[in-house]
């Protein structure tokens with residue numbers, strides 16, 4: 001049994017999710033204690049419990065402690081990961097609505113399913129665009145595109161947008177199985193090719209996406225960046241709005257978003273997204289601070305070494321590296337001064 005201290009470093013949900021993915025892939029039983037001890041409301045929230053149940057479903061794991069608020073979980077895989085057709089809904093973890101991010105549930109099971117013997121189809125329901133987590137737009141345009149270069153083949157289709165607090169979004173994912181992963185080398189990003197964007201509203205007037213789109217295009221073009229932002233009204237169960245920008249460099253991709261809320265003008269929402277993107281652009285780094293921690297898992301499962309340079313070394317990155325190393329799959333070196341990450345798989 002591998003013992004994981006859920007309070008280590010960042011002490012957030014990622015410690016749990018990385019451990020679940022690796023337990024499913026390796027078949028190693030795990031016990032995680034002090035889950036999310038670093039958070040205001042510690043223990044398993046709806047999103048985490050959905051990830052636990054999803055990981056357990058695909059490898060028939062026995063569970064102990066799988067309840068909302070639980071700070072301890074035992075996860076004992078009962079089989080290798082089984083490809084198949086699955087549905088996971090965060091609202092089943094908590095009665096009533098939940099905007100738990102299904103992108104994080106998706107990340108928990110993606111690599112186990114990509115390494116399984118056959119193709120899978122997964123339907124996910126809950127929050128698709130939720131602050132402090134990757135948005136489904138980021139997953140599609142940045143995360144999956146980068147993972148494709150490492151040998152992962154998966155496609156997502158967004159059926160409905162799910163915002164905080166109601167959730168209710170839906171995504172269908174198709175994952176090809178039997179994949180062999182390769183390393184990635186991202187030390188130089190090359191020139192910016194373009195910034196693409198989606199300015200979206202559900203159940204709100206069309207001037208909102210239009211205003212977000214034109215403010216973002218103006219700001220980015222004034223800063224000398226080539227930008228095209230599409231204004232869209234989309235399907236969702238509740239009102240919501242946001243703008244999601246993807247910057248395409250010769251060798252790399254990144255994405256940033258801004259979320260609408262009451263008393264925040266559409267223009268301000270666009271400015272929030274643009275500020276983050278311009279700040280990243282100035283760093284010259286190929287990998288944004290979020291992708292930095294998300295690339296560790298595929299890199300540890302690859303057959304070659306990976307190396308990349310990041311915009312910022314975060315506690316998420318350091319924490320995830322330590323969790324992955326506990327499974328003995330890779331040696332990870334983070335150079336805080338050079339802001340580089342090297343992942344050397346050990347098998």
Ligand SMILES: Nc1ncnc2c1ncn2[C@@H]1O[C@H](COP(=O)(O)OP(=O)(O)OP(=O)(O)O)[C@@H](O)[C@H]1O
Nearest residue numbers: 012013014015036039132133134135138290291293
């Ligand atoms: N704007 C963003 N774009 C892409 N990825 C993001 C963004 N914000 C956060 N993330 C990613 O979301 C993940 C959040 O992990 P974290 O450990 O904080 O867990 P959590 O389950 O969201 O919840 P909590 O922080 O409440 O425990 C990290 O992988 C982080 O890189």
